[in-house]
Amino acid sequence: MRALTPVEAALAFAIGGSVLAVFVPPFVRNLHASRLTEPLEGLQRLSARAAVLADNAPLSQAFPPSVGLTPSQVPRGELVTDPPGTWAHASWRLLDFAIDTPHAFSFEWSSTNGADQSTYTATAHGDLDGDGVQSTFQISGAVRPGSSPQTLPLEVTREVE
Numbered sequence: 099m100r101a102l103t104p105v106e107a108a109l110a111f112a113i114g115g116s117v118l119a120v121f122v123p124p125f126v127r128n129l130h131a132s133r134l135t136e137p138l139e140g141l142q143r144l145s146a147r148a149a150v151l152a153d154n155a156p157l158s159q160a161f162p163p164s165v166g167l168t169p170s171q172v173p174r175g176e177l178v179t180d181p182p183g184t185w186a187h188a189s190w191r192l193l194d195f196a197i198d199t200p201h202a203f204s205f206e207w208s209s210t211n212g213a214d215q216s217t218y219t220a221t222a223h224g225d226l227d228g229d230g231v232q233s234t235f236q237i238s239g240a241v242r243p244g245s246s247p248q249t250l251p252l253e254v255t256r257e258v259e
Contacts, residue, residue, distance in 0.1 A: 137203050137222030137235040138252070140195070144207065144220040145237050145249045147193045152216065152239075152247040160216035160241050161209035162189035167223065172204045175228020202226060203235075215242050231256065 102110065152160040165187045169180050177200035185196035189207055197205075203224040210217050222235040234255040241247040 136201055137224060137233075140197070140203065140205060140222055141220050141235055141237045141252065144193055144195055144205070145239055147195065148218050148220070148239055149247040149249065151192065152241040157216055157241065157243055158211050158213060160211055160247075161218045162192040162207065164208045165189040165206065167204045167206045169204050172223045172225050172232060173202050174225045174230070177202055215240055 148161055151162065168187070168190065169178065169184050179200045180197065185191075190196060193207065195205070203222045206221050206223070208219045208221075217238065217240040219236060219238045224233045224235075225231065226233065234253075236253045236255075237249065237251075238253075239247055239249040
């Protein structure tokens with residue numbers, strides 16, 4: 099096996115660079131635009147905001163009240179754009195959460211505030227292929243007297259259903 103000449107090496111480098119320049123940007127763009135980033139980023143936003151609210155409120159009012167599935171129907175295999183007012187519930191406003199772009203998931207918020215502990219669960223539901231079987235992404239957290247809010251690990255059921 100012989101070594102490449104400088105001209106051959108330069109040609110191989112130029113062809114390789116051209117291939118990477120053509121294929122890497124769309125791959126990165128598609129990876130970022132993946133519909134699976136929607137529930138992950140949404141739940142991260144909700145848990146971060148919940149921690150801020152819990153730090154600044156009495157334990158009995160640490161988290162906003164529960165709010166059901168928003169939008170009320172989980173999108174089935176397509177992106178949906180919500181009509182105005184879909185995210186107007188007071189809890190979504192307190193959590194500073196709304197989706198104003200086409201999306202594939204519905205979100206819900208559940209919380210229980212008490213004197214000894216306050217907890218929340220945020221859930222994202224999606225049906226990416228429209229077959230009626232849903233993916234579920236869920237994150238929970240809690241706060242107790244005298245401690246900082248804690249967030250539990252993300253739970254995923256049927257990530258790619």
